[in-house]
Amino acid sequence: MEINLSIKKGQRIRAYYLFFVIIGIQIGVGFLSAPRYIFEKAHQDAWVSIIVAYLFMILVTKVMFVILSRYENTDIFGIQVHVFGKWFGTLLGIVYLLLFTSELLSLLLSYNEVVQVFIYPTMPSFVMPILLLILIVYSVLGGIRIVIGVVFLFVIMSPWFFPLLYDPITRMESAHFLPLFEASVVDLLKGAQTTSYSFFGLEILFIIYPFIDNKEKAKRPTYLGLTTSALIVLVTTIISIGYYSPNDFDLLDWPVVSLFKSVAFSFMERFDYFIIAEWMMVVIPTAILLMWAIVHGTERIFQVQQKVTLYVVAAVLLVLCTFINSIVDIQKVTDFVTTFGFWIIFVYPFVLLPLVLLKTKRKVSKEVRK
Amino acid sequence: MVTNIKFPLKVEQLETFIKSKFEHHSEDDLIFSVYTHRNKKIAVWGIKYLIDANRLDSALLAPLLDHKKAWKSSLLLNVIPVENGVISNDIDEMFEKLITGSVFIYIEGENEFVTYPLAQQEERSLxxxxxxxxxxxxxxxxxxxxxxxxxxxxxxxxxxxxxxxxxxxxxxxxxxxxxxxxxxxxxxxxxxxxxxxxxxxxxxxxxxxxxxxxxxxxxxxxxxxxxxxxxxxxxxxxxxxxxxxxxxxxxxxxxxxxxxTFFSFFETTEDTYLRWMQATAFRLLRIISIAIALFSTPLYVAIITYQYELVPTALLVSIGQSRSAVPFPPIIEALLIEMMIELLREAGARLPTKIGQTMGIVGGIVIGQAAVEAGLASNFLIIIVAASTLASFTTPNYLMGSSLRVIRFPMIVLAGVYGLIGVMFGICFLLIHLLRVTSLGRPYLSPLYPLRLQDFSQVFFNPPPNKKSERASMYRPKDQERFSKEDAMEKRDIEE
Structure with missing residues (x-):
């Protein structure tokens, strides 16, 4: 495998699309239930946890940029092969592919679950995955430019519902935030770790980096994207804490959806239904970026034709979605992804950094760098 | 039958040859006249209905027969006042030109003939x-x-x-x-x-x-x-x-x-002639109409079939009353009325204009009023279908308008099967499809993606003429500047 990638001009993307890529992949189904899980750990100080998680995430991104900048034009697969050698590097590449696949699986399962709970309780569990996979396959078939296009378009088209939150905001109770800073440091950190699930997707930077045309400008849109998605999580969590009483969080699986229940106009109410349907537009960018990463990664590691991987992975996911349909099983998958992802996305870069620095200092690797 | 001939030859031989090649065609269509001029036989031939008869008489035959000296082929080109005469001896080419309305002159004894294009163009006026x-x-x-x-x-x-x-x-x-x-x-x-x-x-x-x-x-x-x-x-x-x-x-x-690009189908030249503010308003209206045309009926079907909680009670009651006599599920009701409208449109397009107008009015009233009274459709749906049809007709381009009308049907079916989720699936699929389409290799959804903010003003709005100093960059024109911005907009102080 070549360490460095050479990307054709027609396949490169401008750096500012990273802003949309980061928001597109970070905001997914996990966001709908995020306030509940963070509240479970840190209670009314959940917002502090989010800020802690955000700062940590910025640190991780900085580390990722340092790692990537040590090479001319490569992704995580190339770096790992270079650092750990062919066999172990490939193995770690497969770990990344597994992470993407399990994230995608968890996404499909949890969106299906939301739809089943809120709208169609009796719908067979293969219908939603089929619909989503059709869209995913159709966009990934178009290549990187179309993938980025879909992400960009869907990200700018979805946030129309945020103004609707004015209604829950007017019903917020300031007493719900008191007493301030009651949670212990351990609780806050636990809360931060739970928050990290909402920030999954950061690792796409490791894959998409070689495709960026003007790399010197890549940092600002990335940090802006991270900040925006953190702000979205922070604001909805603060609204949730103020709007719901502490006991409500035990009953609500998706507090963000229920926030929209109270908005009513003379021609339309119950916007939670709209949000569930609209969430397809939020799920698709995440899903196609993950699918693209799987397909592109498999081609990098095993030189498999992209179309073959695409169809095989889609079929496997469909079968898995059909068989995993109890709430307990879905929870198991999500828990697995949360733990697995936390170590790979937020901890592993710190392990990789010293190794990369050591390896790229040596004489042998000079030619790889320049 | 003579298969081929060689110049020089007798006029009679030529006549037999050409007529033999023409045996399945009507004999009357081929004019083959032989004139004798200064003891030389001259043959003139062509196809009757393709030739401009007036010019044949005045510009070709008259000078030909009035000439004082003996003719030679090369002389013809200099004397006859008809443009684009050609000397040739290619028989195959002669037949090709014969059926596009040329006239030929052959002077007995010569090695070649002369061709004059005298076709009469039949056309309707502008x-x-x-x-x-x-x-x-x-x-x-x-x-x-x-x-x-x-x-x-x-x-x-x-x-x-x-x-x-x-x-x-x-x-x-x-x-x-x-x-x-x-x-x-x-x-x-x-x-x-x-x-x-x-x-x-x-x-x-x-x-x-x-x-x-x-x-x-x-x-x-x-x-x-x-x-x-x-x-x-x-x-x-x-x-x-x-x-x-x-x-x-x-x-x-x-x-x-x-x-x-997709959005260029919603521009008309009229936007340039109107004042820019009105033009902008109308263009935005046309762009909004895309959404009305595509999604209003599907949303009705989705909401009434599955997600009726979305509608506030007061409104739901009035919709319920108007639907109380309708025995079908909303999807059948919607498809029925949409189908009627499409029938009206198609019939209106095929019928002669005078009958078409009458039929439009009668059909519209009969279908609208009678369908409601017969309990086939609700008033509410008729209004929605009418709005979406009107919206689809605002598209200035006929091909694009008909595309939008066709896409409505799968949308209604999706809405009837999966409700709001189905409509959302349709919207996502449509957008992904639009992103994948290219026109001459250029992205169809430009300037939305790839994002070109500098073109937005020209595509979605119609800026005043003095602001349009640059051509839209998404078509990558060789020369992007229409006029120099500095020269066009001189800064003036307030007049005293």
């Missing part, structure tokens, strides 16, 4: 546009005659910068095709692409430009037209000035324009 109507601005539309169309275009754009290239398509029935672009503005790569695509069309015949367009479009599987078809010379010249490429074909009253 008329106002039928399919793309404009309220203000030039009303003229193209006709079936290519030379007339080129004449009109040259008149609108009298500049040497305008290039009109000639190509021929069709092996059995050759048809002339013209590529029109501004040399200093149009993107060269695009011109080469379209020229190459037209040259690569390897078919026996093409019907006209709209058929040619389908041969060379980027994707035949897409529902959306990728090249813009227009019958307005004003529209063609307007887009050519923007750096796009127009294509005209013989026998075709339509030109097509490439590359075209």
């Amino acid at each position: 008329d106002t546009s039928e399919t793309e109507s404009v309220i203000i601005g030039p009303q003229l539309s193209f006709t079936e005659s290519l030379s007339t169309n080129l004449n009109v275009i040259r008149k609108i754009l009298p500049t040497t910068d305008l290039v009109i290239e000639k190509l021929t398509v069709g092996k059995v029935v050759p048809r002339e095709v013209r590529i029109i672009y501004m040399k200093s503005v149009a993107n060269e790569a695009d011109v080469n692409t379209i020229r190459q695509r037209i040259q690569e069309v390897d078919v026996d015949e093409i019907e006209d430009s709209s058929a040619l367009k389908q041969y060379i479009e980027d994707s035949t599987l897409s529902l959306f037209p990728q090249f813009l078809l227009t019958e307005l010379p004003a529209h063609l010249s307007y887009t050519v000035k923007e750096g796009k490429i127009g294509v005209l074909a013989e026998n075709s009253p339509n030109a097509f324009i490439a590359p075209s």
Whole structure:
């Protein structure tokens, strides 16, 4: 495998699309239930946890940029092969592919679950995955430019519902935030770790980096994207804490959806239904970026034709979605992804950094760098 | 039967030969006259209905027979006052020219004959546009005659910068095709692409430009037209000035324009003639109409079938009352009425204009009123269907409008099967599809993606003329500047 990638001009993307890529992949189904899980750990100080998680995430991104900048034009697969050698590097590449696949699986399962709970309780569990996979396959078939296009378009088209939150905001109770800073440091950190699930997707930077045309400008849109998605999580969590009483969080699986229940106009109410349907537009960018990463990664590691991987992975996911349909099983998958992802996305870069620095200092690797 | 002949020969031999080749055609159509002039036999032949008889008599026969000296072929070219005479002895070529309306003169004893193109062009006169109507601005539309169309275009754009290239398509029935672009503005790569695509069309015949367009479009599987078809010379010249490429074909009253983006189908030339504020408002209205045309009926079906909680109680009661007599599920009800509207539209398009109008009114009232009274549909649905139909007719381009109308049906079915989720799936699929379509290799959804903020003002709004100093960058014109911004906008102080 070549360490460095050479990307054709027609396949490169401008750096500012990273802003949309980061928001597109970070905001997914996990966001709908995020306030509940963070509240479970840190209670009314959940917002502090989010800020802690955000700062940590910025640190991780900085580390990722340092790692990537040590090479001319490569992704995580190339770096790992270079650092750990062919066999172990490939193995770690497969770990990344597994992470993407399990994230995608968890996404499909949890969106299906939301739809089943809120709208169609009796719908067979293969219908939603089929619909989503059709869209995913159709966009990934178009290549990187179309993938980025879909992400960009869907990200700018979805946030129309945020103004609707004015209604829950007017019903917020300031007493719900008191007493301030009651949670212990351990609780806050636990809360931060739970928050990290909402920030999954950061690792796409490791894959998409070689495709960026003007790399010197890549940092600002990335940090802006991270900040925006953190702000979205922070604001909805603060609204949730103020709007719901502490006991409500035990009953609500998706507090963000229920926030929209109270908005009513003379021609339309119950916007939670709209949000569930609209969430397809939020799920698709995440899903196609993950699918693209799987397909592109498999081609990098095993030189498999992209179309073959695409169809095989889609079929496997469909079968898995059909068989995993109890709430307990879905929870198991999500828990697995949360733990697995936390170590790979937020901890592993710190392990990789010293190794990369050591390896790229040596004489042998000079030619790889320049 | 004589299979071939050699010059020089007797006039009688020539006559037998030509008539033998013509045996399955009507004998009367072929004129073969033999005149004797200064003891030399001269044969003149051609096809009756293709020739301009007046010119044949006055410009060709009269000077031919009045001539004082003996004729020679070379002399004919100098004396006879008809342009484009050619001396030739190629018999195969003679037959080809015979059926396009040429007249031939053969002087007995000579080694060759002379050909004069005397075809009479039958064509309808220039008329106002039928399919793309404009309220203000030039009303003229193209006709079936290519030379007339080129004449009109040259008149609108009298500049040497305008290039009109000639190509021929069709092996059995050759048809002339013209590529029109501004040399200093149009993107060269695009011109080469379209020229190459037209040259690569390897078919026996093409019907006209709209058929040619389908041969060379980027994707035949897409529902959306990728090249813009227009019958307005004003529209063609307007887009050519923007750096796009127009294509005209013989026998075709339509030109097509490439590359075209999705949003360019919602621009009219009228936007340029209106004041910019009104033009902007109307263009935005047309763009909003896309959503109304596509999604209003599906949303009705989805909400009434599955998600009726979305509707507040007071409104739900009135919808419920109007639907109380309807025994069908909303999807059947909606498909029924949509189908009726489509029937009306199609019948209206096929019928003669006078009957069509009556039928439209009668059909509209009968279907609307009677369907509600008979309990086939609710009042509410009739209003929604009418709105969506109206919205689909605001699209200035007929092909795009019909695409939008066709897409509604799968949308309604999706809404009937999966409710709001189905509608959302349809929207997502449509958007992804639009992102994947290209026109001459350029992204269809430009300037939305790839994002070109500097083109937004020209695509979604219509800025005042003095602000339009630059051409839209998404077509990559060779020369992007229309006029210099500094010169056009002199800064003035408040007048004392």
